[in-house]
Amino acid sequence: QVQLQESGPGLVKPSETLSLTCTVSGGSISNYYWSWIRQPPGKGLEWIGYIHYSGSTNYNPSLMSRVTISVDTSKSQFSLKLSSVTAADTAMYYCARGQSAYYSPFDYWGQGTLVTVSS
Amino acid sequence: DIQMTQSPSSLSASVEDRVTITCRASQSITSDLNWYQQKPGKAPNLLIYEASSLQSGVPSRFSGSGSGTDFTLTISSLQPEDFATYYCQQSHRIPFTFGPGTTVGIK
Numbered sequence: 001q002v003q004l005q006e007s008g009p010g011l012v013k014p015s016e017t018l019s020l021t022c023t024v025s026g027g028s029i030s031n032y033y034w035s036w037i038r039q040p041p042g043k044g045l046e047w048i049g050y051i052h053y054s055g056s057t058n059y060n061p062s063l064m065s066r067v068t069i070s071v072d073t074s075k076s077q078f079s080l081k082l083s084s085v086t087a088a089d090t091a092m093y094y095c096a097r098g099q100s101a102y103y104s105p106f107d108y109w110g111q112g113t114l115v116t117v118s119s
Numbered sequence: 120d121i122q123m124t125q126s127p128s129s130l131s132a133s134v135e136d137r138v139t140i141t142c143r144a145s146q147s148i149t150s151d152l153n154w155y156q157q158k159p160g161k162a163p164n165l166l167i168y169e170a171s172s173l174q175s176g177v178p179s180r181f182s183g184s185g186s187g188t189d190f191t192l193t194i195s196s197l198q199p200e201d202f203a204t205y206y207c208q209q210s211h212r213i214p215f216t217f218g219p220g221t222t223v224g225i226k
Contacts, residue, residue, distance in 0.1 A: 094162055103211070
């Protein structure tokens, strides 16, 4: 059974960089697309971007100037960096798997990690 | 961006009721529409992909239909574990976008 687990600081100061890692277990990181999705408290879902195991990426234009997603296949991990954060970036952050096509639905999700932006 | 809307935003229903949720896209997305269920404090769970295909392990009381801009999620006989929030999501064009959600509550 594929499992995804997010990790990283739960509190980030304004203007700093949010950094999260998703560790994939129970299956290969290869041949899939891996996304980050966030959900502000009490609100809906926003797709942040994806990375293919090969390293190709695609980001939401609304966040593109601040987002970097990277992958480390040797560790079965992919990571999110979001720079210059503000209170509006406070959210539950989920990592999720798409399948072999970039437009595949998200069939496995991590449990999520809450990141609060506050001084 | 493709905008997704859902109706209703919330509904109250009883166990064994038939429930229908509608999702509309701001432009044609052919059949590139997915449905997720989210329970409080949990990650979303994929129910339906490509508008009408049932994800493995999902009960057959869930079904999806539609194409183009208008889509429907139907729960044929609502069960206690189905009280949750349901989101549609388009995978037709980047950025992928979600609907605002429909919360199904107990009447």
